[in-house]
Amino acid sequence: MDRRIEEAQTRGAHVLDKAHRRTTIAITMIVTTVAFEAMSANMIMPMVATELDAVSSYGWAFSAFLAASVPGMVLAGRLTDRGRLRPTFIGSLVLFTVGLTLGGLSWAFPVFVLGRALQGFGGGLYIVAVYVLIARLYPEGLRPRMFAVMPAAWAIAALLTPWLAATVASTWTWRANYLGTPPLILLATVAIALSIGSSGDEKVRKDPSGRPSVLRYTVAAAVGIGLLQFAGQNFSVGLLPVLLAGTALLVVGAPRLLPVGSLRFAQGVPAITTLRGVLGGAYVTAQSFVPLLLVEERGVSTSAAGAALSVSAMAWAVGAWYQGRKSVQHARRMLLRGGCALATIGITTMSLLLVPDLPAMAIAVGAGVVGGVGMGMAVPSISVLLFEQSLPGEQGSNAAALQVSDSLGSAAALALTGMTFAQLESSTAVGFAAIVTLAGLLGVCATLLSRRCFTTRSAVLLPAA
Missing domain, CATH: 1.20.1250.20 (MFS general substrate transporter like domains)
Structure with a gap:
């Protein structure tokens, strides 16, 4: 239009x-x-x-x-x-x-x-x-x-x-x-x-995929994500075969469910799709272990730890509200990059919870607010960009790929960090430090990857020769 x-x-x-x-x-x-x-x-x-x-x-x-x-x-x-x-x-x-x-x-x-x-x-x-x-x-x-x-x-x-x-x-x-x-x-x-x-x-395209049936790849990816999620949540050495099987199934199935070029961060829709998984995996991983650290290491009550997560959710809503304002919608590039950067800052700031002399709840709430606002700016921006760069007949398949990437990123990151935490279970603090480091690195990757998400409208809408 x-x-x-x-x-x-x-x-x-x-x-x-x-x-x-x-x-x-x-x-x-x-x-x-x-x-x-x-x-x-x-x-x-x-x-x-x-x-x-x-x-x-x-x-x-x-x-x-x-x-x-x-x-x-x-x-x-x-x-x-x-x-x-x-x-x-x-x-x-x-x-x-x-x-x-x-x-x-x-x-x-x-x-x-x-x-x-x-x-x-x-x-x-x-x-x-x-x-x-x-x-x-x-x-x-x-x-x-x-x-x-x-x-x-x-x-x-x-x-x-x-x-x-x-x-x-x-x-x-x-x-x-x-x-x-x-x-x-x-x-x-x-x-x-x-x-x-x-x-x-309205019927917009006869065959939205343009490819042979992806049923077997869908099943492989689905089972792989399920196995990864289970292994990450309950990891022990005995579940290592489950983790490896889930990883192998994802390697086979997931690439066929994502836009061509997603794994090499091709500019435009492929990079947008990959970014959703990387950013989501980073944030969900860090947030998942914050209540455990607050309760086990810092002596915070379970209800107070839950309140810190609720504040983060409210901050996410504030960031999303801000990116939806008409006065800032022209600055989508800044909203996405800035949101990824703020989310990464929020993640890395959580490492201060390991310093006993610092107030635990103040750090948890502060890091949650910064990271939540960043995610609120970035995640809706990813969705906005996806549909800006999708033809009408690709909206469904691209939206599906975005959600698959989100599930894949979260499951893979949680499995990796769950395995890491299990191996370091003798020290909750050391395990959390390793997890925040991994999540922070993913956040940095997401911030860098956000540069690949933009292309001109004409380059998207003109069919390939």
Whole structure:
């Protein structure tokens, strides 16, 4: 679309104007609900494992979710590029709801894991459909603001989940956290179905991939990510074969699910896709071990450690809000590079938690705010750039690749740091120092890689000779 036409359409538009209000509210409701479920699952999983007699193997509940999400992402990319946005979105939420219901009614742990897998598959469909929905139903000038709405929804969930999930589980049962969520999702599903209309389901390309079937590569990558996640979460020497098998499967499958040139950081969409995985892996890795260090080494209460993470989530929302302001949208290059740099500074500042004489909570909150603001600026910018540089028939497949990269980066980084921490388990401080160093190096790589994410509009839209 000509930029002058785009600017004319965006002028005076808002995410809550008459044309977009229903869709924006529905997306916010869905994202908040899914975020609550994801966070509450971490909190109540020990209760689930105890009641279903699966304390030693409850890590499979997380691995099943993550592994099943990969084929959901890939399938959603192909379906949405073929003009199937509405059924993809509705199907994703129905599957997610079925998984929640099965989890809440589970009488044995294998049944619960099956429910988590259905949730994961539906979640993979859902996250890609959300991205494509924003690309199709919102003009380019409003997309940064919508990508700011999503972190805000997660921040709301981060504030409410610790209290709400604990209250529900203690007052009734952990099952209520699963069975109480589907009505909200179904209500939002109706609103989304009415909002998408024919414009979102326009058939834009017959074959979005342009390549042979990627089913076997999708399965390989999905199983590989699941094995890596499990090994990283429960690492011991006995799980080394699991780690190696997961790595081998990823080496075979993952490159076929990413844009050509992603592994060599080719300029444009390939570099954007890779950056999401590198940056996400760096930040998630560092954040995952902060509560452990605060509680085990610095004597901070569990609730205070959780509050530090909630502050970081709020800072992420602030950074996302800032990048969505109309006055700064022209400076996307600065927003991305600056965001990556701030995230890296926040990660490396966490190393000060190892200094006993310094106030632990002040450092945790300060580092979390700096890193959170940086991630809030960078992650939405990555999404904005992806759709700026994607043809209509590539929006779904590119969004799917972005999410696969994010899952791959987080799983690989957590597996590596989990293995490192396990080998240094005699000293939590030494293990944390090694983890922050690794995460900081990934952050530096992300900052350097951000330079490869920009290209001219004409270079993207003109077909190759």
